Amino acid sequence: MIQLKKLLTLALILFFTSSTLAGCLPGTGGGQLPENRVIIGGKNFTEQDVLVHIMATLIEENSDIVAERRGYLGGTNVVHEAIRTGSIDMYAEYTGTGWTVVLGEEAIGDPDQVYDGVQEGYENQFNIRWLTPLGFENTxxxxxxxxxxxxxxxxxxxxxxxxxxxxxxxxxxxxxxxxxxxxxxxxxxxxxxxxxxxxxxxxxxxxxxxxxxxxxxxxxxxxxxxxxxxxxLEDDRAFFPPYYAVPIVRQETLDRLPQLEEILTRLGGRLTNEEMARLNAMVDLERMRAETVARMWLEEEGLIP
Structure with a gap:
């Protein structure tokens, strides 16, 4: 059963990177992307969709950059492959996920060590930057x-x-x-x-x-x-590593749009665990649109007019 899941995961990665997202790449059927456009991806759950809209709305309200939103792309392997190959420019990843799932390292409990490790590993292996953590940990x-x-x-x-x-x-x-x-x-x-x-x-x-x-x-x-x-239940033997949410962006994109890093840094430390849970509940329980919830929170924080 697990072997079948691995094959399905691989098929999804190939599908998204070779067909569905191919039209977004320069030189493909989608045509050349405008220089001021970024594609923001997200995984297949509510929190990720809210973060897609938070980042996209903040960027668009504070620059002339057009942010294309690509939520619910799939799991970690699919979204990582999309950013690695340039099908998307950025998404929010979790430090522990980057450390163990993508880089294949053994889990460790020190959040600073994990953050420093993913920064170095992603920059060296993928030319992808980890920016300022958003503040919350979703373990x-x-x-x-x-x-x-x-x-x-x-x-x-x-x-x-x-x-x-x-x-x-x-x-x-x-x-x-x-x-x-x-x-x-x-x-x-x-x-x-x-x-x-x-x-x-x-x-x-x-x-x-x-x-x-x-x-x-x-x-x-x-x-x-x-x-x-x-x-x-308490993780009393500390099995799970820290999972702090952080925007990660292709270095090529930051070189093309240098104002992007400063804009995204404004989110640094703003989202607490309680706040993120509240926003997730608005979507999952109150049936509000993720885009509406994202804009509301940005307005509450004074990050957009």
Whole structure:
């Protein structure tokens, strides 16, 4: 099953970089891009879409740059391949993801060391720059219904060890494949779940709330965790690395549009975990458009008129 997922992931990467996004590249069917245009990509979940619109709106309101928005492109491998090949110019990545998934390094707990490491690694290998962190950290957190967690006496991930053979684990397809994901986590904590179900990121929270699964790989800034009254288990053995969100941009794009870095730096440290969770909830629970939520937050922060 996991081998099939790897093949599907590879097929998606090839698809996006060779066909869907090909029309955006100079010299392809899409024609030559204007010098003042940037293409901003995003992964396939709500937070990423909100960040696409935050960055795009900030750029357009503070310059003559036209920002093309390409949200929901796919998982990490797809979006990384898009920026590496120039199909997109930038997106928001997470430090721990860049460190473990893209650079293939072992997870470490020091956030500054991880940030310095991805800066150096991406610049040397891909000519891609990590700019100023946005402020929040969206780490993985194993998430359960509070009544079941209380019944089992589970508050930490290590507490799951004796109960895992009777529990169903639900997670995103990407989590099944990541080096900081399902397989390594099980080995690290000695877990052996009864079964595992891969699903779309938008379905996991309802699945655990409704009892279709017992434990999920939650994102700690997801507004559905408090809204659905779920609990996040303590990563008591510090398995997951830090995952601070940071705009990353191709150096060629920064050379072409030097004002871009200064504009994006204005977002530095502005988004707290609580703020990001609030914006995510507006989209997921209040059914507001991500673009509307992004503009509202930028106005609240005084970053746009």
């Amino acid at each position: 993985y957190g194993l998430t359960m219904r509070p009544d079941q967690a209380a019944q089992l006496g589970v508050t930490r991930i290590s507490d799951l060890q004796e109960h895992a053979p009777n529990l169903v684990f639900g997670c995103t397809h990407e989590f099944l494949e990541r080096p900081d994901g399902y397989g390594r986590m099980n080995e690290y904590y000695g877990l052996n779940f009864r079964s595992v179900t891969g699903m779309d990121p938008g379905l996991t929270y309802a699945a655990v709330r409704d009892g279709a699964v017992d434990v999920i790989d939650g994102f700690t800034t997801d507004g559905r965790i408090p809204a659905f009254n779920l609990v996040v």
